[in-house]
Amino acid sequence: MTLAPRSGSFSYFYILVLAPNFTAKNMLSQFLRNLLTLFFTCLIFGGLSFPPLLQARPSVGVLSADVIYPSNGLNWLGLFLQEELSLQLQLTDQFSIISPDTMRRWNQRLRNSGQLVFSSAELKNSEIYQLKPNRLLKLSIQKVLNQLSVTWSISSFEENSSLQKIQNIHSWITPDNLIASLLNDLAKGDKLFRNIKHFPLHYTWEGIKSFYQWKLKLVPVPNTSKWEEHKDELEALLLSHPSLSASIHFHRAVLLIIESSVMRPAHVPSLNSAETDILAAMKEHPGSGEHHTLLSLLHFLRKEPLFSKQQANIANKINPANGLALILYGLTIGKTPQAGATYIKKGLRLYPFVAEPSADGGQPYHVLVKDLEPWLNSYVSVKPPNYELLMRSGKEDYDARRWTEARQAFEDASVLEPELPEPLLFLAQLRLAQQNVESALLLLAKLQKRFPKHPEINLYLGYAHEKLKHYIKAEILYRTVLQLKPEHHKALLRLGAVLIKLGKREEARSFLESLTQKYPMYTVAWWNLGIVYYQLGELELAESSWEESLRLEPDNNQVRVRLEQLREELF
Numbered sequence: 001m002t003l004a005p006r007s008g009s010f011s012y013f014y015i016l017v018l019a020p021n022f023t024a025k026n027m028l029s030q031f032l033r034n035l036l037t038l039f040f041t042c043l044i045f046g047g048l049s050f051p052p053l054l055q056a057r058p059s060v061g062v063l064s065a066d067v068i069y070p071s072n073g074l075n076w077l078g079l080f081l082q083e084e085l086s087l088q089l090q091l092t093d094q095f096s097i098i099s100p101d102t103m104r105r106w107n108q109r110l111r112n113s114g115q116l117v118f119s120s121a122e123l124k125n126s127e128i129y130q131l132k133p134n135r136l137l138k139l140s141i142q143k144v145l146n147q148l149s150v151t152w153s154i155s156s157f158e159e160n161s162s163l164q165k166i167q168n169i170h171s172w173i174t175p176d177n178l179i180a181s182l183l184n185d186l187a188k189g190d191k192l193f194r195n196i197k198h199f200p201l202h203y204t205w206e207g208i209k210s211f212y213q214w215k216l217k218l219v220p221v222p223n224t225s226k227w228e229e230h231k232d233e234l235e236a237l238l239l240s241h242p243s244l245s246a247s248i249h250f251h252r253a254v255l256l257i258i259e260s261s262v263m264r265p266a267h268v269p270s271l272n273s274a275e276t277d278i279l280a281a282m283k284e285h286p287g288s289g290e291h292h293t294l295l296s297l298l299h300f301l302r303k304e305p306l307f308s309k310q311q312a313n314i315a316n317k318i319n320p321a322n323g324l325a326l327i328l329y330g331l332t333i334g335k336t337p338q339a340g341a342t343y344i345k346k347g348l349r350l351y352p353f354v355a356e357p358s359a360d361g362g363q364p365y366h367v368l369v370k371d372l373e374p375w376l377n378s379y380v381s382v383k384p385p386n387y388e389l390l391m392r393s394g395k396e397d398y399d400a401r402r403w404t405e406a407r408q409a410f411e412d413a414s415v416l417e418p419e420l421p422e423p424l425l426f427l428a429q430l431r432l433a434q435q436n437v438e439s440a441l442l443l444l445a446k447l448q449k450r451f452p453k454h455p456e457i458n459l460y461l462g463y464a465h466e467k468l469k470h471y472i473k474a475e476i477l478y479r480t481v482l483q484l485k486p487e488h489h490k491a492l493l494r495l496g497a498v499l500i501k502l503g504k505r506e507e508a509r510s511f512l513e514s515l516t517q518k519y520p521m522y523t524v525a526w527w528n529l530g531i532v533y534y535q536l537g538e539l540e541l542a543e544s545s546w547e548e549s550l551r552l553e554p555d556n557n558q559v560r561v562r563l564e565q566l567r568e569e570l571f
Helices: 010-014 024-045 075-091 100-112 120-124 127-131 175-189 205-215 225-240 242-261 268-284 289-301 305-318 323-332 337-350 364-368 373-379 387-399 403-416 422-433 437-450 455-467 471-484 489-501 505-518 523-535 539-552 557-570
Strands: 059-062 135-144 147-156 163-171
Touching: 059 075, 059 100, 075 100, 075 135, 075 175, 075 205, 100 127, 127 337, 147 175, 163 175, 205 225, 205 242, 225 242, 242 268, 242 289, 242 364, 268 289, 289 305, 289 323, 289 364, 305 323, 323 337, 323 364, 337 373, 387 403, 387 422, 403 422, 422 437, 422 455, 437 455, 455 471, 455 489, 471 489, 489 505, 489 523, 505 523, 523 539, 523 557, 539 557
Parallel strands: 059 135
Antiparallel strands: 135 147, 147 163
16 A cells, blocks of 8 residues: 555545535635645644654553353443443554454454463464554443442554453542553553553543443344434434544534435435534544544445545554554555455455444444445355344343243344354353253254354353253363363352362362462352351351442342341350
């Protein structure tokens, strides 16, 4: 790709102006429009020079955050942390940041293949290594009363690659305080981040929760009543939480582009409104490759290839691993798409998800599928367009205990993607939830033969054996999970329970004492430790363990009742 120089020049501003429709009739109005846009762009970027070259900057991606039991309902917080930490690292103007969307898509692909992310070696051997990141960051979070237990996993891809973990307890009184504290952990734990600083953005928890819960909703079909309701909710958020205006403007632009692209040709007024939103987001949070890529797509849909190419060029400068920017550059570099085939092929290797609608339905780049047909079969493992939607629907039905609908969704997803373990694994979980334990065990046993090193398959197979009182087999399987993933919290908790059931009280005691020291927020671990103490006749220790369990989970009536019974025994 021939990239524009990052130096002060009129071309810097010219690439951001609204693209004219080069006709004699509109030449004057177009000139004035470009001039006004030039002025607005000057205001946005505040000068006549580009930021320093970014190709040499360390590339960093923040993978999806894991929400650890029992912190149910905190997915919105995990999404916020991923996006906000990416933004903060971007604002430092020191790193090339891989977009959160790209990270989420790659993270899901790794999970679907059973290649869960736990070591630099695993990551180095995975497709994600094509992004050539210097660091991949992953968070695991768990709420403990009014505090947040956070584990950073930092994967390095430099010469001496390694996996580093940072664990800490954080106050989350305000979003700014939490983010500042997390960045401080990062600065202390990895010298690459030693000079980072925090940029307070004055969010409120009410605003954060409302916005990210909106983001987690499935995007409705465009131009329907539900679609309009979805847009209205976003408009209301903009009025109620102005500190989030940059993110809201960006996502409103996404909705407008999706809305316009269902029409042929694309609905230009919607695209013009989207452009206004993107520029507003750029003004508040400059230096985002995501913004420039979306603007490139907008120009592409508006049949303005020159301006689309220029925006893709900028996005590539910001992040050379931006597959979408390379795709758009390739589609606009010459008079025919074949002229940019080299860039398109590389872009599809870096971002092989264009043919796959996102799980939430909010993927505007899916509109490029038709233009990319000559390359998709060769360079993308194209999944049927409704696979992810089926999985999302199935999970929603599962959570709502709509068993019939969930089963149908997972079965359909399995037919579409027979090589992936996830649909069948969810079917097995569904059978367990319905107490069809033997049927679940048979399915899980078959899955384990195909995916012997898949932690979740081994976990649920162990759980099925435990339900059938095959405690020795369950113990072996839980230990297998911990060999694959030493910090798998469910396996740790279940192993402690199984050791008790096997009568291995001293081993259970030692194991659970170590577990509660390392993970003091595990309420179930304290509960099980109390059971061991009680069985060993150490009633005061049992009492203190159950007190700690109840402190962490005040609404647990089972613990409360047992604690009251114990106190009656003591006194």
